[in-house]
Amino acid sequence: MSGKILLVEDNELNRDMLMRRLNRAGLDVITAGDGEQALELMRSAQPAVVLMDMNLPVMDGWTACRHAREDTLISHIPIIALTAHASDADRLSALEAGCDDYATKPVDFPGLLIKIEKVSESH
Amino acid sequence: MSLRRRLTLSLVTILILFSINVGTHFWGSFARNESMEAYRNSVTAAQLSTQVEQLLNDKRQTILVLDTIRDNTDDQLDEEELRQAREQLESIRLRIRELGVVSHDVTRLHFDRLQESSQLLLDQWLGFYDGYNSPSYQSDVNDPVPYLQTSEHLKELEQRQAFIAVQRANIIDRTIALTDRITVIGFIASIFLTATLGFFLVRYTNRSLKHLKRGTERIGSGDLSYRIDNIDDSGELGDLAAAFNEMSDKLRNAMYDVSKARDSADEANAAKSIFLANVSHELRTPLNAIIGYSEMLHDELSDERELDRAQFQQDLEKIIRSGRQLLNLINDILDLSKIETGKMMLHCETFQPGDLLEQACDAITPQLRERNNQLHSPDLSGLPTLYNDASKFRQVFTNLLSNACKFTENGHINVIAREPPEHPGWVEIAVQDTGIGMTEAQQKLVFEAFVQAESSTSANYGGTGLGLAICRDYCELMGGSIRVSSEPGAGSTFTVLLPSDPELTLEAA
Structure with missing residues (x-):
């Protein structure tokens, strides 16, 4: 696939780890630490896919997703929710907020790559 | 008014009306009897008058005949005839006296006049019989004046008595009518009052009972805020x-x-x-x-x-x-x-709280540097020795210091310890920071074990929200307490109060 991946994650370790693994998989990655930064970067960098942690400072992932879906500039960008909340209700709430897919931490990395491939192709 | 009072009142009212009726009846019969006696006397008096009139008339005829006989013959009256004549006169006198007894007071004047004139007449007639056999006796019985006077007085008395009898009869009639009327009115009033009282009694009681019934139904159906307050019954x-x-x-x-x-x-x-x-x-x-x-x-x-x-x-x-x-x-x-x-068990030992606090302060140094905070812990040496769980003590303050550091950036953290004057032998240790602080609502929840910190806070600052719950439980286990005072943006102060020995609070309690 072409284009950048925007990784939104406030936990430093997890951000570093995921960015490096995505890089190793040959993907170009930019990162943000909170929901507001994420929205700014989506507008300015127009990434191909966004990986969004939901528990974020300043603006949480759910709010950021809703804003993204209302903004015509970026509403087309697919978002994969990435969260340690593992229940069905959490999954539903992420999808309702406008996420295209959902991955639970600890992340199954090969599975995540397939999800990224899938959402970028369908858009 | 109470039910008992109402019933008593009704009963008393009915009894009063009843006694009025009975009283009226007795008064009526008494008055009637009195008038009846007077009436009877009047009738007796009238009969007596008639008799007296008859007797006087007969006697006069007899005397006039005798007088004529005396004038024309020399016949004498024997002793027996004279005695009989005297007795007859005395009898007339008695009858007149009887008439006086049965006469009413009102006729006293008439009777007195009758008695006076009849006395004169009877004396004249007695004189006639006394002097009958004496040739020198000059008879005056031909003079009609005394007889006519007596007769007239008798008639007057008779008339008077008849008038009184009529009057009495009228009074009797009126009394009977009056007592009858009073009795009937009393009876009707009794019935009316009894009915009215009964009606109101039933109505009030019934209304109160209805309110009670409705109230119990409402309360029974679960409306527990319903109040039966419309009962005008004390x-x-x-x-x-x-x-x-x-x-x-x-x-x-x-x-x-x-x-x-x-x-x-x-x-x-x-x-x-x-x-x-x-x-x-x-x-x-x-x-x-x-x-x-x-x-x-x-x-x-x-x-x-x-x-x-x-x-x-x-x-x-x-x-x-x-x-x-x-x-x-x-x-x-x-x-x-x-x-x-x-x-969770306590493992008590004797220790200097100042020493452990200093160790905890040293251990936090890397975190202090990371967030560029300054730690001040003025003179921790003069504190009383404690016999308590040192490891839990250390854990509590490591936790509090780490929290203070977590929520403060480029600020100050103060550890202030003292022996509170109101609790000699205890220690009071405050950990102050100049960090983000908390709202009132957050302060209330901050020690709750199962209430996690707000998601955005935990996302910002990490942590599980278990540290303070453990701190509170440990402080209580050690016989002490922990409290917080804070203001959003102005930092927080956690103050721990601990006894020298956990047993102390148990004894105090």
Whole structure:
């Protein structure tokens, strides 16, 4: 696939780890630490896919997703929710907020790559 | 008015009316009897008058005949005839006296006049008989004046008495009519009053009973806020209503207690579910790093490229750090569950709180540097020695200092310790920071074990929200207490008060 991946994650370790693994998989990655930064970067960098942690400072992932879906500039960008909340209700709430897919931490990395491939192709 | 009073009043009223009726009846018969006697006397007097008139007339005829005989013959009256004549005269006198007895006071004047004139007449006639046999006696019986006077007086008396008899008869009639009227009126009034009283008694009682019935139905159907307050009865029914109201109050309180207990049980359950979800979340975060880094390093090892050993070591350290974080979290959860189930034990020893506080302050130095905070802990040496659980003491203050550091950046953290004057031998230690502070609502929840910090806060500052719950439980276990005072933006102060010996508070309690 072409284009950048925007990784939104406030936990430093997890951000570093995921960015490096995505890089190793040959993907170009930019990162943000909170929901507001994420929205700014989506507008300015127009990434191909966004990986969004939901528990974020300043603006949480759910709010950021809703804003993204209302903004015509970026509403087309697919978002994969990435969260340690593992229940069905959490999954539903992420999808309702406008996420295209959902991955639970600890992340199954090969599975995540397939999800990224899938959402970028369908858009 | 009470039911008993109403009934008594009705009864008394009816009794009064009844006695008025009976009284009227007796008065009527008394008055009637009195008039009747007077009437009877009048009738007797009239009869007597007629008799007296008859007797006088007969006697006069006899005397006139005798006088004529005396004038024309020399016949003498013998002793027997004279005695009889005298007796007859005396009898007339007696009759007249009797007439005086039965005559009414009103006719006294007439009777006196009759007696006077009849006395004269009878004396004249007695004189006639006395002098009959004496040739020198000059008869005066031909003079009609005394007889006519007596006769006239008798007639007057008779008329008077007849008039009085009529009057008496009228009075009797009137008395009978009056007593009859009073009796009938009294009787009707009794019936009317009894009916009215009965009606109101039934109506008020019935109305109160209806209110009571409606009230009990409402209360029975679950409307416990309903009050039976429209009963205008201060007696038994009012008491009954008050008792119902009290019962409904108590029921409502009981229901409230039950629903509160249920709510708090529900809340506790919900909090436990949230806690479990949060535990799951918190476990997954370090696990994500551990698994992620491990897989990445595994991949790197199988790469053809040359290994960056320094980077590899750093990544391994991250795995170790995450593992430790995970361990801490699990230990916290286990500690809390031990406290919750009452299995946490105290291991008391004698120690200097100042020494342990200094150790805790030293241990926090790396975190202080990380967030550029200044720590001030003026003179911790003069504190009283404690006989308490030193390890829990250390854990409490490590936790409080670490929290203060976590929520403060480029600020100050103060540790102030003293022996409070109101509790000699105890220690009071305050950990102040100039960090983000808390709202009132947050302060209330800050020590709750199952209430996690707000999601955005935990996302910002990390932590599981278990530290302060453990601190509070430990302080209480050690016989002391912990409290917080804070203002949003102006920092927080956690103050711990501990006894020299946990047994002290047990004895005091």
